Amino acid sequence: MKIFDRITDIQEYVRQEKLAGKTVGFVPTMGALHEGHLSLVRRSIQDNQLTIVSIFVNPIQFNNPDDLKNYPRTLETDTELLQNEGTDILFIPTVDEIYPEEVTEKYDFGELGLVMEGAFRPGHFNGVAIVVRRLLEIVKPDKAYFGEKDYQQLAIIKVLTEKANMPVKIIQCPISRELDGLARSSRNVRLEQRMREAAPFIYSELLRAQDLAKEFTAEEVESKIQEAFKNHELLKLEYFTIADGETLMPVTGQIKTNDHAFIAVFAGEVRLIDNIRLI
Numbered sequence: 001m002k003i004f005d006r007i008t009d010i011q012e013y014v015r016q017e018k019l020a021g022k023t024v025g026f027v028p029t030m031g032a033l034h035e036g037h038l039s040l041v042r043r044s045i046q047d048n049q050l051t052i053v054s055i056f057v058n059p060i061q062f063n064n065p066d067d068l069k070n071y072p073r074t075l076e077t078d079t080e081l082l083q084n085e086g087t088d089i090l091f092i093p094t095v096d097e098i099y100p101e102e103v104t105e106k107y108d109f110g111e112l113g114l115v116m117e118g119a120f121r122p123g124h125f126n127g128v129a130i131v132v133r134r135l136l137e138i139v140k141p142d143k144a145y146f147g148e149k150d151y152q153q154l155a156i157i158k159v160l161t162e163k164a165n166m167p168v169k170i171i172q173c174p175i176s177r178e179l180d181g182l183a184r185s186s187r188n189v190r191l192e193q194r195m196r197e198a199a200p201f202i203y204s205e206l207l208r209a210q211d212l213a214k215e216f217t218a219e220e221v222e223s224k225i226q227e228a229f230k231n232h233e234l235l236k237l238e239y240f241t242i243a244d245g246e247t248l249m250p251v252t253g254q255i256k257t258n259d260h261a262f263i264a265v266f267a268g269e270v271r272l273i274d275n276i277r278l279i
């Protein structure tokens with residue numbers, strides 16, 4: 001596995017590989033890698049002749065400075081995991097390399113960027129869009145892989161790349177879960193034991209919502225799930241929303257095909273998100 005930290009170096013290397021006719025798959029990450037990330041890497045290796053993974057903890061997408069400070073950083077094990085998978089290139093730029101100057105770009109994704117994560121994490125998607133665009137412009141992959149775990153992010157990135165006519169195919173990958181149902185996340189290692197034990201409740205409530213969706217309206221399902229969290233002694237619900245799986249606009253009345261439930265929960269200091277397709 002080749003490791004690059006300079007933009008010019010990786011660009012030159014990838015240019016040569018493309019000239020040799022290789023197709024390029026790209027998996028952007030913030031590191032602290034787990035099976036969820038690796039499932040994306042495996043998919044890219046399957047689909048492409050060259051797989052590039054980036055690890056960059058993007059400071060401008062953190063709306064909470066403590067979250068940035070406490071974000072797990074495990075470069076040594078990450079490198080080993082990627083090597084074992086057969087990753088071709090690891091790109092680990094510094095913050096100065098990605099942001100040599102003050103960042104001023106502003107993206108407007110309309111309502112898509114204002115609901116759910118957009119409402120509770122102001123500026124978050126602007127930071128995501130800026131870094132993803134820069135990384136895609138550096139790497140110029142044929143395909144880029146993103147997880148449904150961050151469903152709204154995926155929707156934003158699809159709009160970003162379509163609007164900018166970027167010649168990349170965005171590949172949507174399913175959520176990888178622990179055996180007890182908890183969606184894998186780099187932040188899970190920060191859960192203290194009793195929170196980790198409580199956290200599978202999030203997925204079991206999503207499954208319950210899926211069941212309730214057969215019988216009840218969106219508002220009814222929302223209030224039943226919200227009620228269950230009110231009675232929970234450890235987990236604090238931030239939002240539980242049923243929204244259209246394409247537009248991400250809130251759903252009212254009867255739940256229809258491709259509506260999804262989206263949830264954000266605080267387990268102590270750690271904020272967890274998850275989602276499920278209802279019908």
Ligand code: AMP
Pocket residue numbers: 028029030031036037039040145146147148149150173174175176177183184185186
């Ligand atoms: P992150 O390092 O959290 O920025 O995530 C990098 C990529 O991995 C994003 O496209 C995420 O959606 C994806 N990802 C993170 N966790 C999971 C998971 N449990 N299952 C599938 N994809 C995931």
